[in-house]
Amino acid sequence: MSTPVERIQADVKAAMKAREAERLATLRMLLTAIKNEQIARGAELDEESFLAVVKRSIKQRRDAADQYRKGGREELAAKEEREAEILEAYLPAQAGEDEIRRAVEDFVAAEGLSGPKAMGPVMKAMMARFGASADGAVISRIARQVLNP
Template sequence: MSTPVLKNRLQSDLTDAIRARDQVRSATLRLALTAVKSQEVAGSSARELSDDEVLAVLRTEVKKRREAAEAFAAAGRPDRAERERAEQEVLESYLPAQLTEDELTGLVAEAVAQAAASGQTGTAAMGRVMGLVRARTGQRAEGGRVAAEVRRQLQG
């Protein structure tokens, strides 16, 4: 099996960052590659991750950075929070573009209307609407963002 394109890109970007002496980028890419390798050896047998699986690992790492930045900011550590945000930005550059709030609102409104047309309304339609929206958004919107918007539109 050939090495996934995204993993190769991470490795070559790490080499470039080291040569450029970009400490934040090189440290972040090292951590990301370590997370990918950890995932590859997890389970009963080692295997190579596909690009989609590497993206899933990167998404998890972005979420960790966001939560850590929030925790550091709440604890009065703006320096550490800024470092986490910088790492988050580096990792987000490898992810597909996220939907804007307007695009997400429009997709959710369509799904709510579709569920209402089939007789499901209110919070009881949450599962159906989530299924419709997740099918349309794929990986371009976080589940938490989608759920919050669906809940907002179903209650409002």
């Protein structure tokens, strides 16, 4: 089985052959971010670090899209959103909100937690359970809703 970086490199080749300029540029930026992280660490990235780089790149694009919308530049915001969608293909399947809500509710009930002070233990347990398959912001929002009805 190929590594995630090898998969991205193969996708870069495919994008070149298909003349998909936007996809090609996005994947090259991702490879650069991965390479920079490897240089900073002084070692190859493990799966967790790779996913962190991809998530960070997606977050940067979503933030840029929000800023472009605030500035009235809808065409640039749409471009950033398309780039984020391209990058999301390299993340594992995301857990649904219903699944996250059930897990949070079960954990809160089992531990007898309530109130805002319980956010720490709930977030720690849910991030350990879902890892890269769920967005921390979604888990946080659902945990707040469950703990503060």
